[in-house]
Amino acid sequence: MKSQLLYAAVAACALLLAGPASAQGVKIGILNDQSGVYADYGGKYSFEAAKMAVEDFGGSVLGQKIEVITADHQNKPDLATSIARRWYEVEGVDMITELTTSSVALAIHELSRQMKKIDIVVGAATSRLTGDACQPYGFHWAYDTHALAVGTGGALVQAGGDTWFFMTADYAFGYALEKDTSDLIKEKGGKVLGSVRIPLNSSDFSSFLLQAQSSKAKIIGLANAGLDTTNSIKQAAEFGIVKGGQKLAGLLLTLAEVHGLGLEAAQGLVLTEGFYWDHDDKTREFSERFFKRTGRMPNMIQAGTYSATLQYLKAVKAAGSKDTEAVAAKLKELPVDDMFAQGGKVLPNGRMVHDLYLFEVKKPSESKKPWDYYKQLAVVPGDKAFLSAKDSGCPLTK
The missing domain is CATH 3.40.50.2300 (Response regulator)
Structure with a gap:
């Protein structure tokens, strides 16, 4: 009996040590x-x-x-x-x-x-x-946020968009995207006129858009993503922000959001992606x-x-x-x-x-087939888009 109990205990230990069957x-x-x-x-x-x-x-x-x-x-x-x-x-x-x-x-x-x-x-x-x-x-x-800043932020500053106001998602991603883009804007001689932080999954962007509009910044940087970005862009159209001469920069915008917006609303937006289906x-x-x-x-x-x-x-x-x-x-x-x-x-x-790619969203008249949404403006080489390991601040690389 003792030997059976001992055998059972050893078997149980072996199972535990082996971890899950999967x-x-x-x-x-x-x-x-x-x-x-x-x-x-x-x-x-x-x-x-x-x-x-x-x-x-x-x-x-x-x-x-x-x-x-x-x-x-x-x-x-x-x-x-x-x-x-x-x-x-x-x-x-x-x-x-x-x-x-x-x-x-x-x-x-x-x-x-x-x-x-x-x-x-x-x-x-x-x-x-x-x-x-x-x-x-x-x-x-x-x-990452540095690559998006270099791609979209860098291109817009170079094209004369030297004053910015940020509409920023109120969590780690938004802060990082605003910081990385702001650093690049200032490095290139531009100015950040202000920013506002917006809770994730907001439905009403009107008060934030009014602050951005009244800043008179040439570029309104959307440091958000997903439905928050598409809703920002849709509501900005209702306020006539782009018609009034300001530009929207979708700092993290992908094909999924462009598809959700449709070309009528998204045309002319400049964005950076690391992949395009029709490349x-x-x-x-x-x-x-x-x-x-x-x-x-x-x-x-x-x-x-x-x-x-x-x-x-x-x-x-x-x-x-x-x-x-x-x-x-x-x-x-x-x-x-x-x-x-x-x-x-x-x-x-x-x-x-x-490498990443700088794209402009096509006008409806320029699109030749379903999902034909982008025209490529530039290639952003990987070694320019991303920080080197030694410049990243990673303690492993010191």
């Missing part, structure tokens, strides 16, 4: 906003992009099945942390990606550091992720497959999630292991070469560097 496969979590202000910006479409990456990779790695799961964090850092902790501790998730919303991404970045798990942020913008908040297992993929044969091939599954063309968040998922799997294969240290090292070593980024590279602080 840890035998490779498990990836897509954690983002699927019901709120950023639901079109990333949402369930990013989940679909990740599944496409797994299918294109072949469905397994190191002889183990790859599984992708998803959850809606509702833009709440506490909820996101609770989900991520359960995924890591109980459900055997090896890597979390997408991570829309900067406050959420910063929280998961810290949790991943503590638990020695990999996260690859795609949907969140703050450059702090590879700056003062960098960590050994954290990566940042599609874009070349590779982007068209991927985007047409994505369209068949979702009924829409991908933006840089969805295409970036595909790229981040695919690159993670390549790193696992190259490492010959799911071990976090080994995979993180391979992610920093392997070049990124896919339909999202040709010749991309990952810096020691986890920042993936690749």
